[in-house]
Amino acid sequence: MKIKSAEFVMSNSNVTKAPKDRIPEYAFIGRSNVGKSSLINMLMGRKDLAKTSGKPGKTQLINHFKINDNWFLVDLPGYGYAKISKKKRTIFQYFIENYFKERQQLVCTFVLIDSRHDPQKIDLEFMQFLGENQIPFCIVFTKADKLGSSKLNKQIISYKKKLLTSWETLPTSFITSSSTGLGKDEFLEFIATVNDDVADNFN
Ligand code: GTP
Ligand code: MG
Secondary structure (H helix, E strand, O other): OOOOOOOEEEOOOOHHOOOOOOEEEEEEEEEOOEEEEEEEEHHHOOOOOOOOOOOOOOOOOOEEEEEOEEEEEEOOHHHHOOOOOOHHHHHHHHHHHHHHOOOOEEEEEEEEOOOOOOOOHHHHHHHHHHHHHOOOOOEEEHHHHHOOOHHHHHHHHHHHHHOOOOOOOOEEEEEEOOOOOOOOHHHHHHEEEHHHHHHHHHH
C-alpha cells in the first residue's frame, strides 16, 4: 500500500470524543518506550507525525491519524511506566480500557513487544484482556536492529512458545525496526488486506 496522505486529526482522553468517521481503525499499544510512536512514523514515512522520546511516558492521550483519507491509525499511551503516580495510572488504565471496549471502528490492535525482552506479565495480561473482549490483535516485535539475527530469532521463537502455553493459535506477528525500516512493506500490506476484508462492514 502506498501512503498518499497521513494527517493528525485530534488527541483526546475520552473515546466518546474520538472522530466519528465510519472507517477502519488500527491501534498501537504496548509498554511505554517500546516504540509505538516511532513505528507509526516509520510506516508513514514521516519523521515527526507522532511525537517520540527517549524517555518513557511521552504519548499521554489517544491520538488519531487519518491515512489515505480512508482509515485511522491510533497512537496510544504506553502502559507499565513505573514513574507515573498511582492516580494517573488508574486514569490511564480507565481511558485505555474504555477505548478498547467502546471503539466500534477498531478492526485490529497491534501489541508491540521489545524484541530484546523476555515475555512480561503486563503484556501477556493485556493480550488476555483483548482476547476476553474479542478484540483482534497482532504482535509486533520492535527494535529488531538492536539484536543480531540469531539472538533475534531465538527471542521470537521463545516468545511464541510462551504464548502457546495460554493460546491455542498464535496471532499474526511482525518483526520491525523503526531505525532500518524492517517490516514496513509487510505491515502495510497486512493493513491493506484487512481494509479490503472489512470494507463491506463500513458501507
Ligand atoms: P510512549 O509514548 O512513552 O509510550 O513510548 P513509545 O512506545 O511511543 O516509544 P517511542 O516511539 O517514543 O520510542 C522510544 C525510544 O525508543 C526513542 O528513543 C526511539 O528513538 C527508540 N526507538 C523506537 N523504535 C526503535 C527502533 O526500532 N530501533 C531503535 N534502535 N530505537 C527505537
Ligand atoms: Mg509514544
